[in-house]
Amino acid sequence: MGALPLAFSVPMVLSALILLPALWYLLRLTPPRPRQIDFPPLRLILDLKPKEETPARTPWWLLLLRLALAALIILAMAGPIWNPLPASQGTQGPLLVILDDSWAAAPQWAQRLTAAQERIAAAARDGRPNAIVAISDGARDVMLSDSSRSMDRLRALKPVPYLPDRLPALQAVQKFIAANKQSEIIWFADGLASGHARAFAESLVQLVNSDHIRVITDERPVLALAGTENNASALEARLVRSQPKGLQTASLTQGQVRAFDLKSNVIGEAAFNFALTNETKARFELPIELRNEIARLEIVNEHSAGAVSLLDSRWKRRRVAIVSGATADLAQPLLSPSYFLNRALAPFAEVREPRAGANDPILASLNDRIAVLFLADVGVVAGAAHDQLARFIEDGGILVRFAGTRLAGSSDDLVPVRLRRGGRILGGALSWDKPKPLAPFDRESPFSGLSVKDEVSVTRQVLAEPEVGLAGKTWAQLADGTPLVTAMRSGKGLIVLFHVTADTTWSNLPLSGLFVDMLRRVVAMSGETTQADGAEANVKEANRVVTLAPTRTLDGFGIMGVPPVTAKPLPVNYEGTANADYPPGFYGPIDGLTAVNTLSVNDHLDAADFDGLQLDMQPLRPAEPIDLRPALVALALALLLIDALASIWLGGGFGRQARRATLAALILFAGAELTDRPEFVSAAQAQTQTQTQNAPPARTSPREIEAALKTRFAYVVTGDRTVDEASRDGLLALSRELARRTALSPGEPNGIDPSRDELVFYPLLYWPIVTSQPQPSAQAITRIANFMKQGGTILFDTRDALLARPGGPPTPEALWLRQLLAGVDVPELEPVPRDHVVTKTYYLLDNFVGRTTIGQTWIEALPPDQGDQSNRAARAGDGVSPLIITSNDLAAAWALDPSGQPRFPLIPGGTRQREMAIRAGINIVMYTLTGNYKADQVHVRDLLERLAH
């Protein structure tokens, strides 16, 4: 189509444009509709002959509008496409599509598939067969197929969560090319060098003419997480990327890493910025408790397995052990040093204490794969324990010792400084010195930053011999400069000595929060000791458990799911990265998960390098082909709407109907517009998806929230449509009357099912008895009983006043109600006495009439009359009666239809009866809401009199 990037998928349709002149002629002859007028006396003149019948011609602008409309529809039918795909290269051989399906292709997978489908469709239009090779298929034979089968195949393809090697697939390609010489190859490369990209490309060039090879890569760099470290202050995630080509915008170099726990709750986010390098770090500066919870890191909006890093217990909190030198401490365990240590360590470390009576507690602890060992006042460690301990420290373990009388008496060589025998006592009977406070921490000290509390004071300590380098080993000191905490590196590990006891006999340091913070710092310094320690124990475990079954694995998009059938059990101590046999994910039992990641700490992502191969490199998507059909159809619809409006206007103004029709058309049009936009819809879907992912499971229905926010009444849905409508309309009318006459403005009534819905929101429940309704379940009856116990009132309406005879057999409705109430704790009932407070709560009433007037209304019996209350106008019990039973069909008397007319005739009838029914309803509502308040009101006169005296 010349310079315009416009093409038609069905150009033949355009020939219909020549019909436009004929259409123009036809339209010109058809006049607009005449004005339409309703005219009742038309019968008088129906037989008259019309005198003049000259149809007006269609106005020229309307004609033009309609012609444009027709032209637009023809254009839309021709399937115009903006930015069409380039035509094929003129080869007639089959098309071979090679797809890199590693995780690196996952972020752009949809675009890759679309592009591949477009190419296949284009080839199919030229009558060329095609074939698809997915790299992960390896050496499987390549078969020619038609386009529809290939489309299905493409749709079924998913990226794999590892980086497959391309050389096995090359054999299949070679075999295919040997069979089909004239093939054209399109390779959708993932852009990574790993998997022999260069060698693969070179082989392809040798196979066919390089004119017939096109390599389609994405310009975006591939991002991945490679290794995570849980450091002392933060969890650091290492990010790598392939060398980007072209411009680097902020959206490509910056981003967010999100951390999740095992239940996929978001724990934190950290930003990263590659700037110009290909490697960067994202730091999660979180408390260690939170960091320990992190099980998964993800690069936001980078949906691939490489952008997910899994963390298992190797990244978790450290295990520490406490060994106390004293055994007699057990007499008062709450004063023992190990108790203080345990309490201080428990918040952030997993504390192990060797069982009392163990042969050698130090050895037992060391075999427990600990990171830090606390020795509280252990004087000398000797023998095998000493050797083990020394090796533990050499391998990176931390030994923390606390002084005490035993250590002061004699010590071994596992102390950072030489100690003076005996120590010193401050503030004692024989000392002039006062107890010493702590000095602020040095900046070099690991404790720097912690604020020193004045209340900490030390009365006794062991003293270090003054020697060269003592200041360098000192982490904390007293106000007079004597060291309180000293430390020494030994091999990869540390020896730390607190010159006081871990209990309160020498100082009150263990009582302060500072103690906890100091221990926290010390423990956080323990590095990767867990792997190195206790080699024998590891060997033993490895002999016991050989493999770990895959529990949850990642797919190529980085989504956790059920492991594929091809996944194999993981050997214990598997150190490598994921491959086809071991997809990335969690392995092993749920309480001891082992993580396998796509990339390890040392991995880099190298961009594929095809320099000098003279390949036809194409970006994945130069310009999106835009289908103009929806836009044209929308425009045509708009014109149609304008045309309709114009016709209505010409045909006699905008009547009432016309306005409605216009509105309806507008709504339809807007709806069509929205659904026409895929990005709009998908964005909305994505939003709802994220919401459903993040939102906590909602159990409260919006209706219940509504019911809780506003006072409203409820009726029991019986299943009988007439009765339910009467109940709803009746309660609605009553609610409106209440709003009009009283200070209460209830919301719209709700229909409920007592077995399903929560009843607690409703002060009054209207229950018309319908015998055809099945009896509620035992569970529902329990809820009803609870509702009545909690202060709710149920108004049962048997609606059988006309059938019931006093003294006669009970009506079916009454029997039904009796059966229902058999499971409920029903108080004694009586017909509403004349002085009952319910007859006085708003109006003064004698009886409660509804659709009928003769029925009796029952209510909870009042306590028997007290003598002194005989002259009171109203009596009330303590609470509100939990149930009121009437047979007068109240709701039917209240019910109004939408136009405000009574829905049911009354018996005997009349406006007065309807009014009395409303009044009865208002009184009952006021009674349920205010209880015996009105009964108290009758005291007002007495109270005033008493006040006057």
Next chain:
Amino acid sequence: MVEARLLEADETRPEGRHEMGALDLARRLPSLLVAAKDVAATVMHGVHGRRRAGVGETFWQFRPFVMGESISRIDWRRSARDDRVYVREREWEAAHTIWLWMDLSQSMAYVSNLALQSKLDRALVLGLASADLLVRGGERVGLIGLTRPVAARNIIERLAEALVQETGRPDYVALELPADQPLAPRTQAILISDFLTPAERIRQTIQAMASRGAQGHLVMIADPVEETFPFTGHTEFRDVDSSATLRVGEASLFRADYVNRLAAHRDAIRQVCVSRGWSFTIHRTDRPASEALLGLRMQIESGYSIGSFGGAQ
């Protein structure tokens, strides 16, 4: 430009506004007592003093006891004053029965922007107001085919409720004319409608109703548009009761013909009424309703000789 439209279905139902309008209108006129033309023994009891001894509640006269009468009729208090025995007689009171009928058909639900209210509204207000007037004048009023004639204070509410019940029935069909059934002698009928049915049909109905000597009054409600025909241009007229349409190129040319036809139609109806001694009034909805009510009252009063008995109140 003249605008005219049919009412929506929910606008056509008799409602409180009609009751209030009717009450308001009726209060503005003095009580109406229909002259009793012919008092016969068969007339039902009511509240009219008939200036004759008979069954009633108000005292008429004492007369001497005649042998053979029931002793219970003796007024002992009066008889105790002298030697003779007296019987207390009461005035014979009787009421007329007025049958009311209002056209609620589709063609009534029509209002143009020249009118004050729709024909239907006007008919309802007029009918209910006259019912109230008549009842307060001591008559008994009923709806043809719907209610018994009653003389209740809340006659408007009663009639309105009956109409609501009737129109609310699912199988309700609005009739253009009442059923062709004879009314009892010495009753009167008030028919309020637009009377657009053919004159021959109306004649049949009136003939049937009056066959036993009932009197009647026709009030023809018309929208001003229906009289003046102010339409111009290319127009399609639609009938409201049937699906008939009439398309005319220039509506204004039709005006003369239409006016002639309408006049002929009205003349025919008037002829029918005059032949039966019924009255015929035309009322346009751009005039106040009180005008029509006053006219109706004049018709009811003047239709009979007032001289013989006169108003009791």
